[in-house]
Amino acid sequence: TETEIDDVLAYNKKNYVAPNPVYFGKANGKNIIIIHLESFEQFLINFKLPNGEEVTPFLNSLYGDKNTISFDNFYHEVGTGRTSDAETMLESGLFGLPSGTSFFTKLGTENTFQGAPAILAQKKGYTSAVFHGNTGGFWSRNIVYKNLGYNYFFDQSYYDHENPDTQSLNTYGIKDKILFSEGVKYLEQMQQPFYVKFLTVTNHESYQFSDEDNGDFQSTDNPDSKVNQYFKTAHYLDKSVEEFFNYLKATGLDKNSMIVLYGDHYGLGNGQDSKDRKPASVLFGKTPETWTKFDTTQMQRVPFMIHMDGLKGGINHTYGGEIDVLPTLLHLAGINTDQYVQMGTDLFSKQHSQLVAFRNKDFVTPNYTVYRDGDTAQVYSNKTGEEIDMRDNPELLTKVDNWEKRVDLKLKTSDNVNNKNLLRFYTPLGFIPVNPTNYSYQNQVQ
Ligand code: GP9
Ligand code: MN
Numbered sequence: 001t002e003t004e005i006d007d008v009l010a011y012n013k014k015n016y017v018a019p020n021p022v023y024f025g026k027a028n029g030k031n032i033i034i035i036h037l038e039s040f041e042q043f044l045i046n047f048k049l050p051n052g053e054e055v056t057p058f059l060n061s062l063y064g065d066k067n068t069i070s071f072d073n074f075y076h077e078v079g080t081g082r083t084s085d086a087e088t089m090l091e092s093g094l095f096g097l098p099s100g101t102s103f104f105t106k107l108g109t110e111n112t113f114q115g116a117p118a119i120l121a122q123k124k125g126y127t128s129a130v131f132h133g134n135t136g137g138f139w140s141r142n143i144v145y146k147n148l149g150y151n152y153f154f155d156q157s158y159y160d161h162e163n164p165d166t167q168s169l170n171t172y173g174i175k176d177k178i179l180f181s182e183g184v185k186y187l188e189q190m191q192q193p194f195y196v197k198f199l200t201v202t203n204h205e206s207y208q209f210s211d212e213d214n215g216d217f218q219s220t221d222n223p224d225s226k227v228n229q230y231f232k233t234a235h236y237l238d239k240s241v242e243e244f245f246n247y248l249k250a251t252g253l254d255k256n257s258m259i260v261l262y263g264d265h266y267g268l269g270n271g272q273d274s275k276d277r278k279p280a281s282v283l284f285g286k287t288p289e290t291w292t293k294f295d296t297t298q299m300q301r302v303p304f305m306i307h308m309d310g311l312k313g314g315i316n317h318t319y320g321g322e323i324d325v326l327p328t329l330l331h332l333a334g335i336n337t338d339q340y341v342q343m344g345t346d347l348f349s350k351q352h353s354q355l356v357a358f359r360n361k362d363f364v365t366p367n368y369t370v371y372r373d374g375d376t377a378q379v380y381s382n383k384t385g386e387e388i389d390m391r392d393n394p395e396l397l398t399k400v401d402n403w404e405k406r407v408d409l410k411l412k413t414s415d416n417v418n419n420k421n422l423l424r425f426y427t428p429l430g431f432i433p434v435n436p437t438n439y440s441y442q443n444q445v446q
Helices: 004-015 057-063 083-091 116-124 138-148 164-170 176-187 225-251 274-283 294-299 321-331 394-421
Strands: 033-039 068-075 125-134 152-153 193-197 259-262 304-307 314-321 368-373 376-381
Touching: 004 164, 033 083, 033 225, 057 068, 057 152, 057 225, 057 304, 083 116, 083 138, 083 376, 116 138, 116 193, 116 304, 116 321, 125 138, 125 176, 152 176, 176 193, 176 225, 193 274, 225 259, 225 274, 274 294, 294 368, 314 321, 368 394, 376 394
Parallel strands: 033 193, 033 259, 068 314, 125 152, 125 193
Antiparallel strands: 068 304, 259 304, 368 376
């Protein structure tokens, strides 16, 4: 009902944090290019194979680059909606649903959003586009993106089908190298500033991938074929991104663009499921028997990097997650966020909340990792990886109780907005509601 939005707005007001003046507007007027690294985990960064070879040399160089801010305590917060949950958080500042996939349900197909493309268009004149190598109807993207206010959606039909390379199209979409090399044909015609995202897919588990695609990269010789495949496709993804960066440099686009890279969620043996643990455990000198859920949570880290000329690069140790990306980016773009209903907080803000809520209500703080089985919480020390005996620790217990309440309220508020489509009752000052019928993604080209 209409009054429920009042609770949401009260929550929003209380949890809003002011931007950091050092970063606010730093990307004012720049193009924003989001690169969605499918199933890409943080551990891949600077990971070396037994033969000494790096799996992702280009992303490693970017990670330590003087114009790149790289986060090393950034967590994915997806639920069963996986990719779609990550997209939902980055575009709308709201979580995915507690179960199910947000894109297939009312949330994606009917709800009112005040999302990134619309905000950037209205406040700063951005044109927006998504590039994805599957059909428009895949995961109902052709509906969801209209609700978000995306001007263009370059799906599979926009890419060259004569090229034998694109024939490798399979369940998830065309290979990443083709997505980028074909996608730039459209990118270079777009009006600037633009807000665009490239959704890669090749690193998705069970993607049909041939040794030819592998180039010089050696077999990784791991006894587990899934692990080998993961390294190979991650390496391929790394090369794809490198080629795209070369293009951006060659055209000078890198000079007036902010490039944001993030991993959407786990890819290898770190779902919540214990059957997944085996391949991950051997990589870290553990066995499925000694692998703990704390180890699993460590694997929930994914990359988040912001690359831009004039940005002072470095490794940022702030704890945060995907829900925090939208306010962070809007502030960089020079847009105030206090009017918008967003569950995260700007990672650069001095008051940023380092309480990272997972979709299943477990959470992480800079010092503790907390699991919630029914009424009792299990608290682990991040430093030792050991469970803490809470019986003689009333002070910590009080803290944990307080964190639990905050995590619950955050998720509950987000779920209320999503399940009851509450944003239809609230239009931020000066915001024009998105009309999905204004957008058509018909392929005019072929
Ligand atoms: C691919 C996506 C499916 O872009 O739609 O990927 P998943 O959700 O399984 O990661
Ligand atoms: Mn995904």
